[in-house]
Amino acid sequence: MKSGYRLVIVDTAGVLVSEFQLTENALAQPEAFVAALRQAVEDVEEEES
Numbered sequence: 743m744k745s746g747y748r749l750v751i752v753d754t755a756g757v758l759v760s761e762f763q764l765t766e767n768a769l770a771q772p773e774a775f776v777a778a779l780r781q782a783v784e785d786v787e788e789e790e791s
Contacts, residue, residue: 749761751783759786762775
């Protein structure tokens with residue numbers, strides 16, 4: 743397993759929404775990470791409406 747971080751997003755029922763594997767290199771590019779995170783949140787919001 744690569745060193746780094748794992749961000750797991752679940753909904754209020756505990757169902758997996760999205761998962762991100764973050765390396766030090768990915769964290770060095772915060773704009774790309776924030777864009778991916780924002781898209782994941784928007785996708786969830788669309789599914790819920």
